[in-house]
Amino acid sequence: MADHRDGLPQGKKGNLLDRSADEQAVFQDPGLPPHRPRTTDVDSGAAKRAERQVALLFAISIIGSILFFVGYFGVRVDGDIYSVTDSAPTAALRLQNLLLGGGIALGMLGIGVGVVHWARTLMPDHELVEERHDVVTEDQRAEAEQIVGTILDESGIKRRPLIRNTLIGAAVLAPLPFVGLLKDLGPLNLTPLRHTLWDQGVRLVRDPSGTPIKASDVTLGSTFHVLPENLMDLGHEEGYLDQKAKAVVLLMRLDPDIVTVTPGREDWNVDGIFAYSKVCTHVGCPIALYEQHTHHLLCPCHQSTFDLANECEVVFGPASRPLPQLPIQVDDEGYLVARSDFTEPVGPTYSQRVIAVNEMEEENGN
Template sequence: MADHRDGLPQGKKGNVLDRTASAPETFQDPGLPPHRPRSTDVDSGAAKRAERQVALLFAVSIIGSVLFFIGYFGIRVDGDIYSVTDPEATSALRLQNLLLGGGIALGMLGIGVGVVHWARTLMPDHELVEERHDVVTEAQRAEAEQIMGTILDESGIKRRPLIRNTLIGAAVLAPLPFVGLLRDLGPLDLTPLRHTLWEDGVRLVRDPSGTPIKASDVTLGSTFHVLPENLSGLSHDDGYLDEKAKAVVLLMRLDPDTVNVSPGREDWNVDGIFAYSKVCTHVGCPIALYEQRTHHLLCPCHQSTFDLANECEVIFGPASRPLPQLPISVDDEGYLVATGDFPEPVGPTYSQRVIAVNEMEEENGN
């Protein structure tokens, strides 16, 4: 029987390509493209200018690190930074923030751009294809060592002392600002987290106005950011910010019939008004998001979610324990007051382990 597609060009059958008739048997390796030398490869003056530019960028990194240290150690912020009547404290804070942020930016940018400019202008840019193989024998180890030596030679770091010395200076100083910032994340002694300014009879006041709160002011579904009234008697030199960070509280009112209360905590709330620590138990971020319909509290940093209807147990996210609850009551004038401190330390869970170890060491020492 004759094929009705026989009239088509050779190598094709209808819409089907006969690959065996048209495909070549072998492919030739096109090889590497021709190398184009840079101006620094053929002009010693251009290479010298590039070397000075790289050294200048590393010097900028060093200057940035020095500016950070000036702002961190040299500028002291005294006074009330939140008061419009104390412009000196506000100006000092702004200058310090400028030096800290600008110093870190220059430190990282200078060393990063310097390394990139060094690689693009001075380091060899010829293409190289090499098969990867495992280093198993002594001869191969020696070969790998020789390759590393060749890399150092080609980088030019041995014959360019200006670049080498500025790079060493920038690399030594650049990480130090982060050491200072890590130190400021919190005190080395975490035992003070066990106690806050809350105690029996201390009124709950609004943040930042400092006005006391009556139970009748807290309507169903409302939320208040609360501080202890005795915090106002502290100055910044007395640890005002540290005590405020520990004692901040979220105050909310729920329908008592929708809340599960553990035995022994029946008198910790006032007709559905509950007070919980605002410090997330993951890494200590301030919790400020409240979903009224679901009764969920959310941490904006890492999305830990706490169920207010079940004593702030963790229902989502990396936090590993509920928010500490502040026991509250009402005084003779109808104002909300604390009946004691938090029953457990506030703050990240990891700090509780450190506190427990410190207390065990104190007990063993006694």
């Protein structure tokens, strides 16, 4: 007696390919489901509305990119646009951040949602099944070109100039804000990284309060984010942020017995209190992670790790040189002060080569 619960004789099991032709014939390829036309396929009015919606989304992307440039070039925090009052720099900064962030968001969101809406409502949605093959002969290349041309025709980009033109405008403007952001990653002329505001006798102060630090305030295992005291006198229009980015320092205290000190640097620390640049020597990210038990400083961007007990030598990650050390001492009032500026340029290692080339050109020019 046959058991037709699965359409096969009783006792027949195993892979379908191992069965006879008659047994395989029981399982027919159902094929693709019937195509269901969308509203835009049968209603020209709906298609026109969808076209306008796509164009509107691309136009929103264009507006977003323009807003970014308005914030980037038109709004300044130094008082050139707004009257100089106590609240003006803060208001300008908030407006600039709003325009920069909102502009990028609208620029990318508009073009992304627009393309998706275009594909879902106006581009052909018929399901196709075809074998993939290598394009080798000239005839096959010509066939591939014909397929690309067919795709362009079916997408409607040739007969829908409104969508085409707004897409071109959005696609051209959308990447430009990122070019501006890349430019702001650092100065084109890297020579200013050679010097910072640190100098002999400049006090170390807490960031952001500006409170001076005494050696007695720094306990074993503690960490301070510090700045040069003379930075507090600068305004935004005088380069406050640029100078701060170069001069930021991490201050820590270790047991002097576990620290290796290079000859000539014995007086660069104060009873185990060490100061090192906070700018990673890989690509310049701010280092802010300190593992007290291992005495390691970690960069959160690319996981470069520096050994504080061994003059911040690199023990892991892509950084290729130690963090520059700031020589420090104590003044007559017990406050920590710098002995001098950094003895080497701060920042990424690649900047050192640029600085060396610039200095050689200056010497040759003189």
